[in-house]
Amino acid sequence: xxxxxxxxxxxxxxxxxxxxxACNSGTPGTTGDxxxxxxxxGSTPWTVATDVDLTGSPTFDRIQKAGKVxxxxxxxxxxxxxLDTTTGIRSGFDIDxxxxxAASLGYDEEKIDFKPIASANREQSIVNGDIDFYVGxxxxxxxxxxxxxxAGPYFITGQGLLVAKDNDKITGKDSLTKDDVVCSxxxxxxxxxxxxxxxxxTKEYDTYSTCVQALLQGQVDAxxxxxxxxxxxxxxxxxNLKTVGDVFTEERYGIGLTKGDTALQxxxxxxxxxxxxxWQKIFDNNLGKSGVTAEQPKVDPVG
Amino acid sequence: MGGVSQLWLQAIEGTLILFFxxxxxxxxxxxxxxxxxxxxxxxxxxxxxxxxxxIRNTPLTLVMxxxxxxxxxxxxQRFNALLPATIALGIYTATYVAExxxxxxxxxxxxxxxxxRALGLTFGQVMSQVVMPQAFRSVVPPMxxxxxxxxxxxxxxxxxxxxxLGSVTAYLSEHREATAGGNIFIAMFTGENQLMTLILIAAIxxxxxxxxxxxxxxxxxxxxxxx
Numbered sequence: 001x002x003x004x005x006x007x008x009x010x011x012x013x014x015x016x017x018x019x020x021x022a023c024n025s026g027t028p029g030t031t032g033d034x035x036x037x038x039x040x041x042g043s044t045p046w047t048v049a050t051d052v053d054l055t056g057s058p059t060f061d062r063i064q065k066a067g068k069v070x071x072x073x074x075x076x077x078x079x080x081x082x083l084d085t086t087t088g089i090r091s092g093f094d095i096d097x098x099x100x101x102a103a104s105l106g107y108d109e110e111k112i113d114f115k116p117i118a119s120a121n122r123e124q125s126i127v128n129g130d131i132d133f134y135v136g137x138x139x140x141x142x143x144x145x146x147x148x149x150x151a152g153p154y155f156i157t158g159q160g161l162l163v164a165k166d167n168d169k170i171t172g173k174d175s176l177t178k179d180d181v182v183c184s185x186x187x188x189x190x191x192x193x194x195x196x197x198x199x200x201x202t203k204e205y206d207t208y209s210t211c212v213q214a215l216l217q218g219q220v221d222a223x224x225x226x227x228x229x230x231x232x233x234x235x236x237x238x239x240n241l242k243t244v245g246d247v248f249t250e251e252r253y254g255i256g257l258t259k260g261d262t263a264l265q266x267x268x269x270x271x272x273x274x275x276x277x278x279w280q281k282i283f284d285n286n287l288g289k290s291g292v293t294a295e296q297p298k299v300d301p302v303g
Numbered sequence: 304m305g306g307v308s309q310l311w312l313q314a315i316e317g318t319l320i321l322f323f324x325x326x327x328x329x330x331x332x333x334x335x336x337x338x339x340x341x342x343x344x345x346x347x348x349x350x351x352x353x354x355x356x357x358i359r360n361t362p363l364t365l366v367m368x369x370x371x372x373x374x375x376x377x378x379x380q381r382f383n384a385l386l387p388a389t390i391a392l393g394i395y396t397a398t399y400v401a402e403x404x405x406x407x408x409x410x411x412x413x414x415x416x417x418x419x420r421a422l423g424l425t426f427g428q429v430m431s432q433v434v435m436p437q438a439f440r441s442v443v444p445p446m447x448x449x450x451x452x453x454x455x456x457x458x459x460x461x462x463x464x465x466x467x468l469g470s471v472t473a474y475l476s477e478h479r480e481a482t483a484g485g486n487i488f489i490a491m492f493t494g495e496n497q498l499m500t501l502i503l504i505a506a507i508x509x510x511x512x513x514x515x516x517x518x519x520x521x522x523x524x525x526x527x528x529x530x
Contacts, residue, residue, distance in 0.1 A: 120476065181381070186461065187473030203384060204464045219375055 044099070045281035052106040057263035059132050060105065069107045071098045072117040072125055072134035072256070076207065079232020079286050081136045083116070090114055092232065093286040094253075097154055098135040100278060101255065104271040123147045126256050133264075134256035137226060140300075149261060150254030151268035154279070156297045158247025159190050160227030162234060164215060165242050170222055172245025176200040183211035183220040190225045193249065208233070216240060226251050234290035243292065252297070269299040310474055315507065317467035321389055321457040326450060328393025333400025338430060340401060341408050351401070359398040363459050367391040371463040384464035392456060399449045406445070407438035440526040447519040451512050468504050475500050 054060045063069045073095060075083035081094040095114075102112050117125050122138065125131050126148045133151075140150045161182075163170045170176065178199040184191040186204040194202055203220050205211055211223040212233050223230065227247050234241045255268055272279070279296040287294070339351035358366065370387035411434050419433040458469030476497055 185473075186464075186470055187476070192474070202464075204466075204470070206462050214372075217376060219372075219381060 044096075044103075045278045045285075046100045046103045046275070048103040048108045049106045052104075054105070054263060054267050057261055057267070059258050059261050059264050060267075062129070063105065063107070063132055068111045068113050069102045069105060070113045070115055070131045071102065072122065072131035072136065073098060073114050074119075074136035075114075075116045076209070077137065077229055077232055078209075078236045079290075080229060082232075091286070093155070093228070093282060094135045094137065096282040096286060097255070098133075100275070100282065101133070101135070101268055101271060104267070122256060126258060129258070132257070133268075137228060138254055138256050139226075139251045140254040144256075148256050148259050149265050150256060151265045152254035152272065152299055153252035153297050154255065154272055154299075155228060155253040155294075157226050157228040157251050157253065159193060159224060159249040159251075160230050160243050160247050161245055162212070162215065162223040162230040162241055162243050163221065164218075165238075165240050167221065167244075170244055173198060173248045175245075176222070180222060181220040182222045182224050183214055184208070184224045185211075188225065194224055197248070212241070228253070228287070231287045231290040231292055234292075235287050236289075238289050238291060243290065252300075266301070269301060272296070272299050307475070310471065313466055314468050314471045317385075317460075317465055317470075318454075318457050318511075320385065321392060321460055321465065321467060322454050324389045325392030325396060325457070326453055328390065329396035329400050329449075329453060332393065332397035334404055336397060336401035337404035337408070340405050343426060355398045355401055358395055359402075361395075363391070363395050363456055364462070366395045367459055367463050370394075388460040388463050388465045392453065392460070396449065396453045396456070399452070400446065403442050403445045403449055404438060407440075407442035408434055410441045411437045443519060443522045443526065447515055451515055454511060454515070455508065468507060471504060472497060472500050 052060075073090070074081035075090065077092065077094075080092045081090075082092045083090050098114075099109065099112065102108070115125075115131055117131065117134065117136075122134055122136075123144060126134060138150075140153060144150075161170060161172065170180065176182065176194075176198040178201065180200045181203055182191075182194050182198075182200045183203040183205065184194070185208060186206060188204075191202055191204055194200060200222075203211070203214065205214070208223065208225055208229060211220065214220045215223050216237075223233075227243060228251075230243050234243050257264055257268075275296075283294055283296075336351050336354055339347040340355070342348060342351075367388060370391040371384065374387055375382055415433055415437070416429050419429045424432065457467055461467055461469030461473070
């Protein structure tokens with residue numbers, strides 16, 4: 001009797017193990033080609049400034065006093081702001097913009113202290129002075145401008161669609177039908193807009209990477225959020241993923257900084273404007289592999 | 304504001320569907336498994352033991368992950384997110400129902416089952432006519448605790464694409480009053496107060512749990528065992 005019980009247990013466990021192996025969900029790996037943005041080596045498109053003249057900026061005074069610059073970032077968005085936890089290397093378009101801004105202030109890679117801040121806590125971290133500025137898919141909105149100031153925009157994007165490379169059916173927002181399943185983060189603005197603008201069905205998970213995984217496994221037909229984020233995934237896996245259609249909202253990414261620090265705001269805006277091809281190189285290094293081209297937007301001196 | 308109250312109604316609906324459908328699966332499956340665990344058939348006991356120990360020792364999130372992401376791949380089919388989440392909740396809670404029920408069976412004096420068997424009743428008859436009616440009565444309070452836990456566990460489904468009370472905060476923190484202007488969608492970020500949302504969710508859960516507690520009181524009074 002004891003033997004049957006053990007055998008029954010073992011066979012069940014074996015069956016379960018076989019079943020589970022069919023479901024190996026991969027992690028978003030950078031496979032080495034995401035981290036070429038600039039590791040403090042000589043190949044970076046920007047140069048570290050010396051003798052920076054920036055008076056009247058309380059943030060810059062604080063940075064000089066500390067001898068390092070603390071930058072708030074994201075670390076879960078491949079191609080934009082990503083931390084490879086196995087190598088400790090940060091990469092992405094936003095990270096390189098942050099490095100460029102730090103360099104313009106005279107601080108190189110070793111003197112940057114990157115701090116991951118969740119979206120919901122961004123304004124508070126800037127108000128508290130936990131970080132000197134924030135670069136990470138940070139949309140310029142009137143509501144946020146009541147609490148903080150923005151430099152930029154350094155990138156203009158909007159809600160887009162990511163589909164499988166071989167999907168010819170979905171060509172944009174208006175081609176979505178009630179048979180299509182669109183995925184995005186739970187409760188996000190993007191999913192709320194898909195619900196109100198299209199007849200498509202929706203799936204909602206905690207993270208975009210789960211949605212991308214579901215897309216690669218054929219469980220959903222499209223993933224939606226800011227196109228910049230989607231470009232990051234497409235650049236990571238250009239053989240299987242592509243973005244389609246025109247963006248159907250407008251998001252302007254800015255650098256978040258302490259409210260009223262006009263000196264620093266103007267300084268960053270000038271750096272962005274006078275950067276020549278630095279912006280283009282940063283874009284090509286990080287998001288160019290998605291096959292999409294982009295132009296640097298003009299900064300908005302007021303925003 | 305119409306959109307927001309609509310969202311609340313849908314969320315409560317999602318929670319109730321998960322609770323009643325998951326609870327139905329849990330009660331039926333749980334009683335069967337509980338009976339298997341006290342049955343005289345060795346293989347039934349073994350299967351029951353493996354099921355209870357295996358599922359009960361796995362976090363609900365993992366059980367739900369398996370049903371939400373692995374089952375669709377194994378069956379090469381797409382499901383409405385509600386179905387796998389309900390099954391996962393039911394299967395997970397069934398282990399607790401089974402153990403609660405087994406503890407109820409153990410409160411029935413052995414002599415009763417022996418007497419029934421002496422009269423020539425089969426195992427099925429002993430269980431259904433003598434043991435189970437008494438067992439059910441004695442497990443009303445712990446069984447309600449299991450159901451209350453199930454009610455609160457429904458929020459786990461929020462992470463697996465099921466709109467319920469657990470997803471409301473995510474929605475309201477990103478809530479935007481939207482107006483369509485040409486092809487570009489103009490959205491005003493309004494972001495509801497998170498604390499108020501959480502307090503409201505807690506209040507709804509308290510009301511639902513109080514209803515279950517009331518049901519428990521009624522059943523206890525009705526089924527009181529005269530000993």
